[in-house]
Ligand code: IMP
């Protein structure tokens with residue numbers, strides 16, 4: 001029931017500016033249910049320690065804000081901004097930090113929050129940068145996982161949903177900076 005497609009509601013959604021979406025992959029109710037469960041899993045996984053939830057901008061901003069309200073223990077929040085540089089059309093795959101968290105990372109339990117794992121390249125690079133800061137633990141929480149990231153060298157401990165191999169937008173995910181504000185996750189036509 002929760003994944004019911006509502007074609008008329010979506011077709012007339014003024015947020016889409018006339019763009020058709022192929023289908024709703026995860027609707028608001030499904031997202032709310034899963035984020036609440038993830039919050040419970042994360043709360044149980046960190047019985048002690050100083051938890052730092054690190055959101056990777058921009059894609060994680062909505063997910064992170066909902067998720068931290070479901071983690072029932074003390075925590076801190078900070079953000080990372082990564083930038084990948086390519087030759088203009090094709091990414092060469094190098095990822096750099098353009099904003100480095102101000103919070104002390106050493107000794108913390110870091111939970112890196114990402115919107116979607118695709119090739120895994122972004123996470124590989126960020127995890128190796130963060131490991132050098134000597135946190136007590138370092139785990140990944142991804143809202144969506146396309147399960148095609150055969151190059152991902154790290155375990156994704158917390159995953160919201162396995163995602164279809166389609167281009168998804170909404171709930172933080174964008175296409176050319178549009179559609180981040182959709183309250184559901186949809187695949188573009
Ligand atoms: P990766 O480094 O290939 O794993 O790419 C991860 C990043 O690519 C994500 O943080 C997103 O910003 C972007 N991305 C990958 N797949 C999608 C998608 O289906 N919709 C929107 N953004 C995506």
Ligand code: MG
Pocket residue numbers: 057058059060115116
């Ligand atoms: Mg992103």
